[in-house]
Amino acid sequence: MEEETLQFHEMGIDDRLLKAIADLGWAEPTLIQEKAIPLALEGKDVLARARTGSGKTAAYAVPLIQHILKSKQTVREQDVRAVVLVPTKELGQQVHAMCVQLTRYCARDVRVVDISGKADVSAQRPILMEKPDVVVGTPSRVLIHLNAQNLLLQNLEVLVVDEADLLFSFGFEADVKNLLCHLPKIYQSFLMSATLSVDVQSLKEMILHNPVILKLEGSQLPAACQLQQYSIPCEEEDKFLLVYTLLKLQLVRGKTLLFVDSIDRSYRLKLFLEQVGVPSCVLNSELPVHSRCHIISQFNQGFYNYIIASDEHRLTLPKAPAVDAKKGAKKQPKTKGTKDKEYGVSRGVDFQNVSNVINFDFPKSVDSYVHRVGRTARAKNQGTALSFISHTEMPVHDEVKKSLIQENGECMLNPYEFKMDQIEGFRYRCRDAMRSVTKQSVKEARLREIKQELLKSEKLKTYFEDNPRDLQLLRHDGDLHPAVVKPHMRNVPEYLIPEVLRGVIDPMTKVRRRRRILASARSKNNNRSNNPLKSFRSSGQGRKAHKAKATPST
Numbered sequence: 001m002e003e004e005t006l007q008f009h010e011m012g013i014d015d016r017l018l019k020a021i022a023d024l025g026w027a028e029p030t031l032i033q034e035k036a037i038p039l040a041l042e043g044k045d046v047l048a049r050a051r052t053g054s055g056k057t058a059a060y061a062v063p064l065i066q067h068i069l070k071s072k073q074t075v076r077e078q079d080v081r082a083v084v085l086v087p088t089k090e091l092g093q094q095v096h097a098m099c100v101q102l103t104r105y106c107a108r109d110v111r112v113v114d115i116s117g118k119a120d121v122s123a124q125r126p127i128l129m130e131k132p133d134v135v136v137g138t139p140s141r142v143l144i145h146l147n148a149q150n151l152l153l154q155n156l157e158v159l160v161v162d163e164a165d166l167l168f169s170f171g172f173e174a175d176v177k178n179l180l181c182h183l184p185k186i187y188q189s190f191l192m193s194a195t196l197s198v199d200v201q202s203l204k205e206m207i208l209h210n211p212v213i214l215k216l217e218g219s220q221l222p223a224a225c226q227l228q229q230y231s232i233p234c235e236e237e238d239k240f241l242l243v244y245t246l247l248k249l250q251l252v253r254g255k256t257l258l259f260v261d262s263i264d265r266s267y268r269l270k271l272f273l274e275q276v277g278v279p280s281c282v283l284n285s286e287l288p289v290h291s292r293c294h295i296i297s298q299f300n301q302g303f304y305n306y307i308i309a310s311d312e313h314r315l316t317l318p319k320a321p322a323v324d325a326k327k328g329a330k331k332q333p334k335t336k337g338t339k340d341k342e343y344g345v346s347r348g349v350d351f352q353n354v355s356n357v358i359n360f361d362f363p364k365s366v367d368s369y370v371h372r373v374g375r376t377a378r379a380k381n382q383g384t385a386l387s388f389i390s391h392t393e394m395p396v397h398d399e400v401k402k403s404l405i406q407e408n409g410e411c412m413l414n415p416y417e418f419k420m421d422q423i424e425g426f427r428y429r430c431r432d433a434m435r436s437v438t439k440q441s442v443k444e445a446r447l448r449e450i451k452q453e454l455l456k457s458e459k460l461k462t463y464f465e466d467n468p469r470d471l472q473l474l475r476h477d478g479d480l481h482p483a484v485v486k487p488h489m490r491n492v493p494e495y496l497i498p499e500v501l502r503g504v505i506d507p508m509t510k511v512r513r514r515r516r517i518l519a520s521a522r523s524k525n526n527n528r529s530n531n532p533l534k535s536f537r538s539s540g541q542g543r544k545a546h547k548a549k550a551t552p553s554t
């Protein structure tokens with residue numbers, strides 16, 4: 001007999017918290033929440049490994065808030081009682097947002113601040129001096145404040161390490177160790193992770209005391225009924241050809257994240273898509289953190305359909321398997337400009353309602369694959385992941401395949417059956433678009449984007465703080481190289497569409513569709529004017545009048 005799920009209201013949670021959970025529309029806890037919350041409320045240290053998108057944030061945030069509410073009933077003095085360590089600024093913002101939602105009805109009793117890095121250290125000092133109940137931050141930022149004595153943690157009651165598997169690989173090992181020296185002897189800790197790596201084991205030994213280890217059964221990714229995973233071998237030009245076809249013919253629908261493996265690649269793909277009339281945003285570590293968070297938030301609100309994210313952190317991952325020592329190894333790109341080491345989009349960020357993840361470049365490790373693909377099919381949503389694999393990427397692909405073999409022997413990663421010969425007709429256009437995207441144009445686009453984003457981020461920051469509505473008008477998916485876009489490339493001529501797809505898909509852009517409707521309306525009007533029963537004008541006069549209207553200046 002199936003065990004009944006323990007409901008939120010049966011966990012002894014404060015009514016204000018239950019009300020906030022109801023507002024979020026969560027009918028029942030996810031598996032990890034059902035298991036972890038009661039243990040955490042009992043005061044146990046918890047190490048939880050659960051798949052991506054399974055609701056780990058609330059699994060620690062709910063007991064954390066409950067703990068503070070309870071603690072405040074006895075200890076009146078205001079102090080920082082909990083710290084949540086996150087590996088990236090994006091995640092810091094997200095955890096903060098989740099805590100704010102959960103403390104909606106008890107915001108006076110539980111104050112949460114995010115110091116993960118948007119504001120200057122000096123600007124954060126007064127905020128910390130007020131001793132908020134919960135501080136969310138990256139280890140480096142927390143340590144800076146501890147050293148400057150802006151933050152005192154001698155009364156810390158709870159420590160959370162979110163995305164624990166990433167902290168060391170993001171280079172925070174020393175910061176974490178130093179930070180631990182500032183903590184009291186006794187506190188409750190939670191370690192949350194999508195994978196149980198060696199790093200998590202060492203963190204466990206450093207931070208947890210007699211922990212309960214919740215290693216939820218099953219794959220690190222959702223089951224095949226929720227997440228469909230495909231891969232297709234294709235070399236460089238075919239990658240562009242395929243992405244052109246999939247997006248232009250709308251063979252993939254809904255919000256889509258396209259992952260590439262370097263910043264230059266993200267601009268290359270953006271400029272290519274720009275050529276063919278598909279607007280997209282790029283996300284990378286060079287963009288100011290304000291812009292990054294704004295892009296994610298607008299994407300979640302449905303402003304954009306496509307984000308091209310560069311997943312750069314493998315560069316610092318010491319254990320990432322080599323691609324192919326002799327043949328396939330690509331040189332690691334040199335670090336140009338100012339990259340943010342606290343950037344990470346494939347890790348932990350809750351992109352909402354993402355229908356598809358496309359690995360335009362295949363990730364460099366199994367963990368990286370899991371984190372990227374985990375951006376879709378989150379909570380109870382469906383999703384599709386499609387990976388393009390060139391021959392140099394094949395060895396990692398094989399490793400990923402191996403790791404996705406289920407107990408029944410079936411692999412969750414299936415071949416994507418796509419008849420490439422059917423789309424040969426698009427190859428010429430695709431080459432044309434690729435030719436326009438030169439090294440120089442990529443370099444220029446990269447520079448232009450950073451300049452534009454810095455302007456948006458810094459100069460307009462204060463204005464938008466006062467006028468938050470106008471912030472919605474600020475878009476990040478504009479053309480970066482409008483001068484070279486050839487208008488005809490934006491449309492897909494019907495004769496090029498593979499026969500099997502004719503009638504199934506609609507390749508017209510909105511503008512083209514509108515034009516066609518207008519044209520047909522006009523021709524109806526013309527028919528009417530040509531109809532002697534409805535018009536007094538002769539057909540010749542009618543045409544003349546129409547022509548004059550279309551060219552008013554002549």
Ligand SMILES: Nc1ncnc2c1ncn2[C@@H]1O[C@H](COP(=O)(O)OP(=O)(O)OP(=O)(O)O)[C@@H](O)[C@H]1O
Nearest residue numbers: 026028029030052053054055056057194348350379
């Ligand atoms: N009980 C619930 N019912 C429905 N949706 C939920 C529930 N709990 C969390 N969610 C939603 O599930 C999504 C994923 O949650 P969260 O970001 O906490 O996942 P995660 O396990 O931390 O993922 P990752 O490992 O990728 O960081 C969020 O959009 C969140 O609002």
